[in-house]
Amino acid sequence: MMHIKHWLRAWPSVAMALSMAALAGVSLVGQASSSKPAAPKKAPFPVALHAGAAAEDYLGEKTCGGCHPAYLESFEASPHAQYVRDSKLPVDHRGCESCHGPGKNHLENQEEGELQKHIFAPSKASPADVNAMCLRCHSRTMSESHWKKTAHARGDVSCRSCHFIHKDAKQSDPAARATRDAQSIRKPTAVAVKETQHLLKDHEADLCGSCHKADVAQFRQPYHHPVPEGRMTCSDCHEPHPTRTSLRKGSMRVGLKNPTQVCATCHREVAGPFVYPHDPVTGASGDGCVECHKPHGATNPKMLGAFSRGLCNQCHTDKNATHYPGQTCWASGCHAALHGSNRDPNLLVR
Amino acid sequence: MRRTWVRELLVMAAAAAVLAPSGAAWAQDKAPAEDEQKTEEAKAKPLLPVAGALTLGFGDLGLSGNQNTLRRYATPPKLLFIEELSLRSRAGWGSGQGGVTLRGVGADDYSYRGNADEMFGRLRADAYYTRSRYLPDTPEPQGESERKVSGWNVAQRISPSFVIASSYRMESQTQTFSVPRAAQYQRSRTLDVQAYGKAGRGFISGGYSSSNFHDRTAVLPSSTVEQATVSYVVQATPSVDAGGSYSRTLIRQGALPQATVESAGLMADATLGRLGNLSLDATSETIGNPASATMAVTRNQGGSARLQKRWAHWNAEVGLRSREIMRLNQTRTYVDVPRWTTIDARLRGLLSSQTRITLKAGSQWLAGSPLAAQEDTRSLYWNRRTNVSARLETCMASATGYLASSYKVQENAERYARSAAGALQAGGSLQLGPKVVAFGEYAYENLKLRTEITDWPTTAMFGPDSQTAVAGLSWTVDPRMWVTATYTDWFVSNDNPLLLREANIHGRELTLTLRRRLRDGSELGLLVAPLTYKDKVVDSLDYRATVLRLSGTTTF
Structure with missing residues (x-):
């Protein structure tokens, strides 16, 4: 009886497990019931360029540079160049052709309308195709299954939206720099800022902020996590x-x-566990820390949604105007351990 | 008086230093052949294996008023300092690359980082050290607070698709507060060891983390958190991905009994042809926290289903999420099981080739509101939450713009409590000419509160309103000189019945920068930033500053 009750309580997990078993079953049955031998899985377009290529279809960087000298030069300045010159790499992971596909067909099919069919140009490709090509090598950063689960994948954001592959000429273009500086949320008065890494197209906060504008607006508020001061970045x-x-x-x-x-x-000092925890701090009920705090930016120093008693009274409505009127709940020195206490159930002392 | 005179002289000298070479440079712009000749000569020179850049800076704060408020997050540099020194190995030298970057040498805040990639990226390592000094924003003078973060990351690729990685991070903080609260000295260290990569048709990852917290003042007990995790995700068929994860966490804290948290998760993602894409998730967490002497959550579990459908330029999502927790009461005599059910929807698409719209809405219900372990046993939980938001973005050849709005309501019917937060953001940029771009942004936030408290001060009096307006301009004077100006004005208003500090504030920040690039690639920069902060209740928090920075960069 106890077991039945336990499983009933665990209904979301049970439902999920059953759903997944059904999905797997359907797909396996689908595969098994086919009388024909299973056809090899067709790779998406850019990956398929490599799949059907022989070693002699790869012409090498110098051949590419003959027609595309500017691209070769900008690629030279990118850290990518270093990694695709390892002689131990298979031929389809070397040079320009590691990303763009084998060059022979491209060279032999120069007619209008044929060019794009035989070479992969990330600037003209769909986000899904770009990501498939990047994940050929970067599968250790992200597997395709993981990528599908992200909000970025659902929003058709490609790797190129954030990362550059060649050296980005706009990084040093004065007009682009001036525009970026004027619109940046970073405060130029701070110098100990985090370095732009991972071939990102811009400083992380500005790059993320180019889409997540409402969050940028919160960081412009007077109290915020020190992202504009460069002490933190979004990926922290x-x-x-x-x-x-x-x-x-x-x-x-x-x-x-x-x-x-x-x-x-x-903020380990407020994480507990405590003998007497404040319920939202445990994170199990409600939204955890963000039940009270606004993590990007807020109108008061502790980055809270409301000021003083107004914050606490939203839940603790019984602690009304007769409960120490005219006092704040914590700054007056009463509930000093409001995140949790090991000594006092009313969170009066740490 | 004398100080102001000296500052004005400094600003003029700095401007002259930045602009002085510009006249000559303009003249040289008319002789491109000479430039090309120099470039050819430069190309002919053998390159050093190391490239670098050095930026020297001189700064002044020009501060009158409360320095605590100005330095609440970071300390702008003063006098002479190295703004940046970076050294990088050039690509093409050996089988690796790496470098170091030092920022703020000689200033209060600094950051150092070094990295190395060897064997064409098969071994990667980096280390960092940063220090920030800041002050608590109090009316009275306080000692400095300090935060130091150091650590390293190492990753070794042992096959083309499998990596072993380790990272370590130590953070030590000295925090000062207003009297009577004593200063806090604390340190936390985290060590991670991870292995991840392809395994069969899937991706496996597993690892061990150990994190330690220590309070040198012994106010808080030292604690250690150890966690072992493993997860596996596999593409079961071309249209189905499935995976699972498990983690076990041990928490040790002083003399208290050890707490254990076990967490397991399952996920699946299936492409259902014309129906779209279906994602399923389920998680279950068992929490053993014998230290807790009050209400304790012993189980936390949930599941979600999300269906996504795409059309040509439109993308729609609908999600259903359910989560429930099992709470054991203080006397361990009964459990309650509150359950949250959430439905959300999202629609995103193109109204035209230049305009995109995003609409989101969600609603959450709580069933089985738990009793509060207090004299007033009515539930403390929100039992209904609703949120809606809309965003419109447009991008044309010479202009961009966006308008975003959101509204979120939370209600606790048992206590007649309601919180409604609204936000509006609008902004855009406009190309005013071939060399001038203007930028503007406006944000408004509002919080309306209502509870059963009707005596003064009512809860509604503590809901703040805030407005932030930003206007910016960038002007590319010529290919070697550009100017930017950004003005930010923000204020927070509040009924403030208790006359608290930092509840009614107004700030203005103007940042002017001028940059001049010389023929040899060197760069001069001038930054002037008048800043003001005004607290309408406690004026001893106010400050007025004119941050000045002169910098020069050379590359080699």
């Missing part, structure tokens, strides 16, 4: 490539985050 809390599991990043589950764990990376 957010994981754009949720492949690995890590305590520090808080991604205990595939594609999901535990917000409370992310906050505890820096």
Whole structure:
């Protein structure tokens, strides 16, 4: 009886397991019931360019540079150039052709309308095709299955939206730099800023902010996490490539985050566990830390949604105007351990 | 008086230094042949294996008023300092590359980072160290707070698709507060060891993390969190991905009993032809926290289903999520099981080739509201949440613009409590001419609160309104000189019945920059930033500053 009750309580997991078993079953039955031998899986367009190529179809960087000298020069300045020159790499992972596909067919099919069929041009390709090509080598950063689970994948964001492959000429173009500087959320008065890494097209905060504009607006508020000051970047809390599991990043589950764990990376002193925890801090009920705090930016120093008693009274309505009127709940020195206490159930002392 | 005079002289000298070479440079712009000749000569020179850049800076704060408020997040540099020194190995030298970047040498805040990639990226390592000094924004003077973060990451690719990686991070903080709260000295260290990569038709990852927290003042107990995780995701068929994960976490804290958290998750993603794409998730967490002497959550589980459908330029998503927790009461005599059900929908698409719209809406219900373990046992939880948001973006050849709005309502019917937060953001950029781009942004936020408290001060009096307006201009004077100006004005208003500090504030920030690139690639920069902060209740928090920075960059 107890077991039945337990399984009834666990209905979401049970439903999920049954659904997945059904999905797997349908796909396996589908494969098994086919009387013909299974056809080889057809690779998507850019990957298929490599799949059907022989070693002599790869012409080498110098041949490409003969017609595309500017691209070859900008590629030279990119760290990518270093990695595709390892002589131990298979021929389809070397030079320009590692990303663009074998050059022979491209060279032999120069007619109008034929060019794009025999070579892969990321600037003209769909996000799905770009990502498929990048993941040929970067599968250790992100598997295709992981990528499908991200909001970026659902929103048709490609790797190229954030990363450049060749050296980005706009990085040093004065007009582009001036426009970027004028619109940036970064405060130029701060110097100890985090370096732009991973071939990102811009400083991380500005790059993310180019789409997530409402979040940028919050960082412009007077109190914020020190992203504009360069002490933090978006990826300190957010994981754009949720492949690995890590305590520090808080991604205990595939594609999901535990917000409370992310906050505890820096704010360990308020994470507990406590003998007397404040319920939202446990993260199990409500939204965890963001139940009270606004993590990007807010109108008060503790980055809370509301000021003083107004915050607490939203839940604790019984602590009304007769409960120490004229006092704040914590700054007056009463509930000093409002995240949790090991000594006092009313969170009066740490 | 004398100080102001000296500052004005400094600004003029700095401007002259930046502009002085420009006249000559303009003249040289008319002789491209000479430039080309120099470039050819430069090309002929053998390249050093290391490339680098050095930026020297001189800064001044020009501060009058409360420095605590100005330095609440970071400390702008003063006097002479190295703004940046970077050294990078050139591509093509050996089988690796790497470099170091030092920022803020000689300033209060600095950051150092070094990285190396060897064997064409099969071994990667980097290390970093940053220090920030800041002050608590209090009216009275306080000692400095300091945060130091250091660490390293190492990753070794042991096959083309399998990696072993390790990282370490140590963060130490010294935080000062207003009297009577004592300063806090704490340190946390995290060590991660991970292995991940392809395994069969899927991707496996597993790892171990250990994190340690230590409070040197012994106010808080030291704690250690250890976690082992493993996950596997596989493309079962071309149209079905499935995976699972498991983690076990141990938490040790002083003399308290050890807490254990076990977490398991399952996921599946299937392409259902014309129906779209279906994603399923389920998680279950068992929490053993014997230290807790009050209400304790012992189980946390949930599941979600999300269907996504695409048309030519449109993308629609509908999601259903359910989560429930099992709470054991303080006396361990009964459990309650609150359950949240959430439905959300999203529609995104192109109204025209230049205009995109995104609409989102969601609603959440709570069933089985738990009793509060207090004299007033009515539930403390929100039992209904609703949110809607819309975003319109347009991008034309010479202009971009966006308009975003969101509204979120939370209600606790048992306590007659309601919170409604609204936000509006609008902004855009406009190319005013071939060399001038203007930019503007406006944001408004509002919070309306209502509870059963009707006596003064009512809850509604603590809901803030805020407005932030930004206007910017960038002007590319010529290919070697550009100017930017950004003005930000923000204010927060609040009924503020308790006359609290930082509840009614107004700030203005103007940032002017001038950059001049010389023929040899060197660059001069001038930054002037008048900043003001005004607290309408506690004026001892106010400050007025004119941050000045003169910098020169050379590359080699």
